[in-house]
Amino acid sequence: MDTDGGPTRETLEALIGDRIVGWVRLAPWSVMRCHLEQTRASVIVKWRRSGAVRSDHRQILVEHAGLTFLQDIGVASGPRLLASDLAAGVLVLEDLAPRRPLDLQIGEAGVAAAWPGLAAFARATGEMAALTTGRGAAFGACLIRSGASPIDQRSAEAQATLAMMRRLDALGLPLGRPVEGDLETAFGVLQAPGPFQAFSNGDCEANNFLTEGGEGRLIDFEAADFRHALVDEAAMHVPGPAWLSVAGPSQRAELEQIYRTALATGVAAAEDDAAFGLGMAAACLTRACERLTRFARLEDRPRGDSSRLQMISALEAAAEAASHHRRLPHLAGWARRAGSWLRRRWPDADQDLGQLGPYTPRSRA
Template sequence: MPSPLDAALPASAEIEALLTASVGARTTIERVEPLHHPWVLRAHLAETSGLPDTVVVKCRRPEGYGLRSAEELTRCEHAALAFIADDLRLDLAPGLHAASPDSRLLVLEDLYPRTELAALLHRDGHTAALDAELTAFASSLGELAAASAGRAALFNARRTALGTGADRLDDWEHAYAGLWRNGLARAAAFGVPLPAAAERDLETAVAELADPGPFLALTNGDPESHNYLTGPSGGGKLIDFEGAGFRHALTAATSFTVPGPDWLGVSGPEQVEAFRRALARTVPEAEDDQRVGFGLTSASMVWVMTRTGRLNTLDTRSPGDDSRTQMVTLLESGARTAEAHRVLPHLAAWCRSTATLLRHRWPDTDIDTAASYTWRER
């Protein structure tokens, strides 16, 4: 029996009609192949009419995630890619060849043979060459933030024109979206409640993200290395703008300070500096050590508290499960970030003490976690 997703996938004729209307000349598809997600396809073109031999077709997902419906995810990516190419004039993301009026189908530049940076890190480890790619990734994130700072109204106008309601344009929390509150409650239930002083630190961090000031800029919403494609000749590109929105720019640098879902450990002082240099081109406040340190630590700590909501789940997992070690590393890296910038000391102390408790409660996690970009087997 066909799945709902199968029914939602476009026929070749629908993609051909969309491209033909876009380029003004008949375009014929020779074949279509699925890619890493069932709603992402590669179309091979027989008659290109000036287009490349292949394009990528991104279809509406069967359901939404986070704060956004499936419809809003594609509308947002549509708006973001047009905004980056036409308003910011940046070559940092895949080009948009065509889009259906309701954004259900997006036809994008095919970035092959570029490869996910995360896949290369997983395969080869943290080599000098890949460290340079990480730095290029960070620079790209910073360049996007620098070019977009102060231009939220223009981006939101594009979203509104595509059907986004005015009540859906406040993106400052995005993936954090209040989930840090769950982390706060789950930590208490786990037996490691935040002391009042640490909770005040957390509230201060949240307030910083809620009022970014000059740091309000566009991020793709998931600034992890699997969303950066790179190749042997360079020219890396950022991908996946379904979660794009204007929020505190330094939320885009947290993947270099605290581990995301794929990593046991990260170590990215060079990457943070590359991001900061790029951002400072248009945001002079990025030269201020104190402001950057506080913003970066705030973003990192809110992410830590968001992931802390998993404590009870991890407690039921078997010894040796990587996700347990990742939690310890997450807490310790958050504390290191705060200590390096001499901010949020009470929250940093709570992270340290909780990590110590976990190392005793989960003896399999009592190991050296200082290695850079260590992959987590999931």
């Protein structure tokens, strides 16, 4: 039974209370599907990997806290937590099969065929935010019971982003006080979300949404936290690590409306165009600008590396989203100029993004 330094079969059977008659390692993650004898069911087992990935014990503790929190308040947005051994870093979770990862469905069949899953993704994230707003104290209590101390990374991310943008200024990409002012506003909105503060799994990407038949659940709560709800929606406008592009303009508008409608059932401010627009612009622009902290690494990549094109795509998509909502115009303009500046600096990445299909994957070669 290969668990890559994880729990033994005997340990798992004692924890689950059933005999394991079959298992499948879901590589490359520290995750396994175990088939049980008495219940004839299957469960998912996650454990802390001993190597570089998922080696932080806090991730398991936070996931335990996040799933406990959702169960305590009766919100079925993720898998049920069935058993755990926090000292050993092991969680036993409900198996959400036959639901499958949304990113795989997009890759296999395209956006049109996967549209019910994309719509379910937008609706599910909006619903989770609507049902959890104002419950931050309850999640904090779950963190304490699970042994995970809260961490606020937003201030550090803001400082690192501004430092990189000032470095780019010195390299020939002018910044200016109006742009810095918009950046301060954007991070201020996210650090003090007010009525938009809601629970998130902390990594709201298509690979962490399992869907089937027009409904789905989120997985991977290792970075769960309360934050501005629109940070999760920004993933549908600005491509994340796996993609060079996301959905087309009309599709993005439809997904945003699905999310917004679901969010408004618990967050009245979502119906305020000014408040929603500012939050959306702030979430999209900071998502793109934060990725610029990778600039030095991208500079060292060989010609044609798709990460360079992805950086340009993220900046231009974020500027488009902010301009659509008519918020943070100085920062949106800077993001456009940054995209043009990078196109000149990286001629190999000076490509027509309009030629990319919806959800074009980033090459990992």
